[in-house]
Amino acid sequence: MNKRYGLLAEFSTPEELMHAAEEAYDAGFRKMDGYAPFPVDGLAEALGKKNRLPLLVLIGGIIGGVGAYFMQWYANAVSYPLNIGGRPIHSWPSFIPITFELTVLGAGLTAFFASFALNGLPRPHHPLFGVPEFDRASQDRFFLCIEASDRKFHPKDTRTFLQSLNPLSITEVPE
Amino acid sequence: MHTQNRSPNTVDRSQSFSPLGYPTNLLTPGQTYATVNQTIADIPLKRAPGPWWVGFIISFLLLMMFLVAVTWLFWKGVGVWGINIPVAWGFAIVNFVWWVGIAHAGTFISAILLLLFQPWRTAINRFTEAMTLFAVCCAGLMPLFHLGRPWVFYWLFPYPDTMRLWPQFRSPLVWDVFAVGTYFTISLLFWYLGLVPDLATVRDRAKKLWQKKVYGFFALGWRNSASHWQRHQIAYLLLAGLATPLVLSVHSVVSFDFAVAIVPGWHSTIFPPYFVAGAIYSGFAMSLNIVIPVRKIYHLENLITDRYLNNMANIMLVTGMIVAYGYFIEALMAWYSGDIFEIYMMTNRAFGPYGWVFWVLMLFNVLVPQALWSGRIRRNPVLLFIVALFINAGMWIERFVIVITSLHRDFPPSMWAMFYPTKWDWMTLFGSVGLFLTLQFLFIRFVPMISISETRELVAEPQKANTL
Amino acid sequence: MSSNAISPVRRATFISATVGILGLAGCIAGWVLSPATVFAGYLFGHQFFLGLALGALGLLMTHHLTSGYWGYSVRRFLESAVGTLPLLAILFVPIFFGLSHLYPWKNPAIVAESEILRSRLYYLNTPGYIIRSAVVFAIWIIMAHFLLKWSKQQDATASVEPTRKLRTLSGPGLVIYPVTMTFAALDWLMSLEKNWYSTMFAVMLCIGQMLSALALVIFLLSVVRHNPQFAPVISIDDTLHKIGNLLLAFTMLWAYLQFGQLLIIWSGNLPNEISWYLSRVAGGWRWACVFLFLFNFFIPFFLLLMRPVKRRFQTLASVAACILIARVVDVWWTIAPSLDQGHLYFSWWAVVAFIGIGGIWTAAFLKNLEGRPVVPLNDPRFAVAMPA
Structure with missing residues (x-):
């Protein structure tokens, strides 16, 4: 049967x-x-x-943003402090653009991959x-x-x- | 094909112009699901028309020229270009900014208009998103060429290298890497996310097995189920919401490349919004330069109606006025600042050895686009195409003026020099146009170039498609 | 307004007019007692309420051009605010008598020290200031006059002609507004600083003004939401959601412009430019910056990202009120540090002037609201824009 x-x-x-x-x-x-x-x-x-997508995207964005700021702070203020034109070692205004970009990247990647994963795709046959x-x-x-x-x-x-x-x-x- | 469709006949055929005098239809009355599917989805499945081949071959030849120029550059080094000290940033940077700018219309149309619930994005968003991707490719290559040693480009990324060095995150050039990289990734995801349901349509309409397999592979097994659509829609809206500030940020970061330095002519606080407006301006111009011929060649007038052209022209007018405001405020503030270097830079820009370029810029970017105030020109595809060409050229010239005239007379007169582009500069510029157009032609040939599912939505809700 | 609503509005008009006159009388007293502080406060109060009127002008013209559905619900408020421009022109006149208390280019000692200021004197001088102020006010009043006139005609006729005229004016009008504001901003605010200049300043002010006006009209919309006449324009929760999104967009735009200017000036660190920020973080002003960051951007931004916040009147109105308060602080932060450098201060004369101008302005605003139908009539795009 x-x-x-x-x-x-x-x-x-x-x-x-x-x-x-x-x-x-x-x-x-x-x-x-x-x-x-x-x-x-x-x-x-x-x-x-x-669906729980918005929550996942928020988490992705936060990870991206916090990670980006930490990366810049660690690289330029802790691991290899460098004086550039007398600016403070921890120059927060200069760290904002990349923090923003990676927030968007983290959230965007999450939105894309999570939406397909939650949909069970790719699934060639059904x-x-x-x-x-x-x-x-x-x-x-x-x-x-x-x-x-x-x-x-x-x-x-x-x-x-x-x-x-x-x-x-x-x-x-x-x- | 037999279809029993409701509603298209209920559209009032007489109402293609609003009483206020502008076109109202986003879809020619009488369109059905079947006609929409057929018009769009069958283009990739059928043979390419003659004009496509002509365009593709020309673009491909330009691309080969690009290859020659780049090979020669890699062989000899950046000395083959006209750059010197003080004009260390030449065509590569001008081209970079120009291409990134062009890339902005795609996301603007897709994301911002989606968030504003403006239905007039439907027929053009796929095109312009593809345009975004290809323009970012062209843009991304330029700074790599300019590196001198492009094979070590990965030094720009933060990775734990053996000398324990990190990128210098206070530099806008490093911000650029992240901004352009993020922009490309998000644009690609956004484009592909919107494309998946349409690839499924092409898969289901394909007759040949290889077509079924290829489109089926890229459609990822999309089944059009309600739960698919729900997550898809939310992911799409979220990506649009993310892409909107991203558009603003990317060209702002590009403008920081200049504005953060203290070079007169670069160090100006208006730069971020003024660059963003300029980017959207040239992006719409480039979209029109592509959409108008494609609409003609593929007979898409039923889907890409005059209302689209009219609205795109309106956006060009708005952003063009913001750009013009940028020119005005720069001159005004240079004078108000009382700073001799600022004043000299402005005088030299308008009346120095490159003065004629500045006035050509004013003609192309400020004067000619004033024609768009006339509704008759906005709705005449040929004239609109010509105005858009002027704007594209004008926006390239604008970046030339910003980069070259600000640099060529440095603070001490001993640091003054002229910049003359070499034939390799020109070949790189026009060659990159070849790269862009080749990719664009391949896209038109193999991918549904208008969003089929969104157009079907317009068919289902005719009142949405045809408003005042 | 509906018949039973007349008396509260009338009463509010009367009370605010009284308070306004008392406040202005207080300013006259202050002129004698402490002229420098009073003029600073008066300029601050005037700039805030002028910002509401001009921001409304910008929003109104944007609405006419794009015919977004959101605009129909707040159009009367916008028009009433635009209608206060002649009053604001009259209220600006006292500032002409206090130029020497406000501007460094009127202070011979400072001029003698600064070569740059001397080079600007043929532009920055009393007659020039008065003439340019008169010209920009005249342009704004003329635009306001026609926008209101044609809107009234639109209410009365079924012809599309007034609507067409409104659109035709709004296109160039949106060009004229920032250009005139550039000259106004240069004279009234930028020249408060000795050497400072910024190409983005006027744009930032315009966006701030439109943000203030939008926050005000959203707040007012929630006040009148129970009035049955508003039902057709606000019954759909989508309208509120869209206005909320617009508020979010303006908040983000404001933060973007502020940060852009800060990053460029901070990175360049040129003496003529950084001076503006130095006096704005010195001696406690830093806390004003923190306040602005939190209440003009951060908190509203996160609240407005959430759907439920934008779909309820109470929550959206609270966010709008928060922004409106932050706007007041922003205007004070823009003006005051230039005048009394060194430390955060807050003057009672500024409060008196703010209340004085605000009272009269509110009375005029309420007066303008009277006698007009609360919802625009006969706009040919209205029926179409209205979701079924």
């Missing part, structure tokens, strides 16, 4: 997808995701998704790519996939539930 990943319902507008997502959440489904060719406002919230219609998720169609691992998932009942949302099609996604 082939295992299944979930059931995929296809819609033609973002509004229909949004509506389906809300219904599915109210029906008690949690392990599910919506797919759209552009970010649909509020869809992730409707599906009950949360069961959904096995569905030919799914190519249009990146073009002009809107999908809702309820995963088989959801506690409330039931091959028949879930299909009936999705049918009640009037999708263009319902496809079973093989594992």
Whole structure:
């Protein structure tokens, strides 16, 4: 017997997808995701998704900034103190630009890598790519996939539930 | 392709101009998801049109000239250039500042307009972000060439070396390394982050297996899921928020290279904001010089509407006026300071041996761009292209004036000398244009040059696309 | 204003006018008792309130050009502030009588010592000062006049003509504002110092003025938020968020310009330039710098980075109030160290002058608010800018 990943319902507008997502959440489904060719406002919230990215980015920025200032202070004031034109050994105004740059760098690298890591990317293959219609998720169609691992998932009942949302099609996604 | 799309027909076709007289459409009415996908995503999948080949070959030849100039430079040393003492900073630094400046429009359009929720970035942000990357590449090479011994460039980085020396962090030249390095990294991440969903579109539309594989590799397995989009959007906004002060800081740091020194003509507190404005000015000019022909060649008038051109011209006008204010305040304060060196520098700049360059600068950068007050010129692609060319040349000349005329007459008259560029100087300058354009042409050929997912958003929300 | 709101506004107008007149009377008394301190305080008070009016002018023209949605909710406040420019011109006249108490170029002993000052005397002199002041005020008043006139016309007509005119003036207006301010800043503030000059000074002042004005209008918006007539422009929390972002941008811009000037002058360390900073960190003024860093930048910056802060009236208004107080300190820090060098001081005459000018200014501001609809009418871009 082939295992299944979930059931995929296809819609033609973002509004229909949004509506389906809300219904599915109210029906008690949690392990599910919506797919759209552009970010649909509020869809992730409707599906009950949360994210901690801003906090990580803040931490990344602080590490970058503190690290940068420490590096400059250590290099020019402690490890190898150098008198440049009579400026103080610990010249804080001169240390600000690099501190700023590395704060941004730390935060930016965190934002980029954390967003992909939290998304589980890169991931070259995924069961959904096995569905030919799914190519249009990146073009002009809107999908809702309820995963088989959801506690409330039931091959028949879930299909009936999705049918009640009037999708263009319902496809079973093989594992 | 069969599609059942809602809404594009609901756009009021008559309203392409607001009652106030400026263009309002960001998207020609009648666009659907299908037309948008096809127009943008199929360019990388199909053969390149003829004009692309012409442009690419010319750029590539220029790039080869660059290679010759640089090889000769590495072989002989910086003496092949026209630099001397006191004019130790010649074309390399002028080119560096010029290219970094051009790099600024990309991030300005992408980040600042995104934060301001200005929808008129959609069709141009990808271009200009790519432009940013390539311009930073050109810029970054220049100081390396100027090092004399470019192979030891890594001395600029703080690493525990055997002599236990560190970079001198009070020097703006070291700040530059960090500023330009950070700028390149963040711009690259920002560009790629925005690109991933579009690469997925190209992957899903590709027919040939190798195309599917290559685009699939770079799309990283993007699935368009709501949780992907959510993190993507937040990361994108955060990067935009970070990039905005970064844009300001990078050209400010470049301006500190000059302003922190006490050379008259360099040591001026207006430099940071004035450099930033100049950078955005030339960046928009360069964007227009690329966008206008590309729009024509690839028939993208439906996506890159006149409203974009009009708004970009407006930004050039604003930043151009700030730059003009910079020229004015420098002259005014040189006089007010009562300092003989400041006054001499200003007189020499305008009426000395390089005086004619200064007046060409005034013509190109201050006088010609006044044409942009006219709405008719802002919406005429050909005239706008010409004005933008003037501004690009003008901004290069501005850096020439700042670097050369401030240096060539040092404090004691025994330290006065003229700077005459050699053919190697010119070959490096035009060759770097070749490098920039070659990269730009490759980008246009292989990467979706307009953000497809954002354009689809405009299709889904026509009222957002067409406002007054 | 709605009918039940009339009496509190009227009462506030009356009270502030009374306080203002008392304050100005106090200044006259001070003129006799301690002229030098009073003129310093008077210039400080005037510069602060002029900053509000000019900052409002800049913001108003920016709004007309970009037609951002944020502007509709605060436009009346901006216009009322701009409308006080004629009053501020009149209030500037007393300064002409105190030039010798304020400016080193009026002090023969200092002029005799300084060759640079002597070389500037054909520009920095009493008639020149008065003429240039009159000219810049005239330009500002003319711009304010037309901006208000066409805005009134816009309220009354459905034609787009007034809107077009507002845009047409605002473009060049945004060029004229910093250029005129450059000459004003040079005469009124930069020449308080004997030798000092900085090319960024006027730009920094303009940004400071716009920051003050923005903080003021945000604060006022939170005061009137319960007025039902404001509902259409402030019901969407996005508006508040966007104004909050604008405040954040101006705070950052202010800090950026201040730091840029500091870094360049500190690194150059030239005697004619560093003097400005030396007198501004000496003898306790350092604490004013720390205060400004914290309350004009650091604290507002971190608060405004947080989303919830920008989405609630109480929190955003508190940040705006904090910035407004810091702006007062900034103006004092810009002016006072030039006049009494050596140590941090705070003069009661400055408070009297500040209250005097502030009272009259507030009365005029409130008077300007009366009789206008609280929300702009008939702006063709308004309906479109308004999110559905």
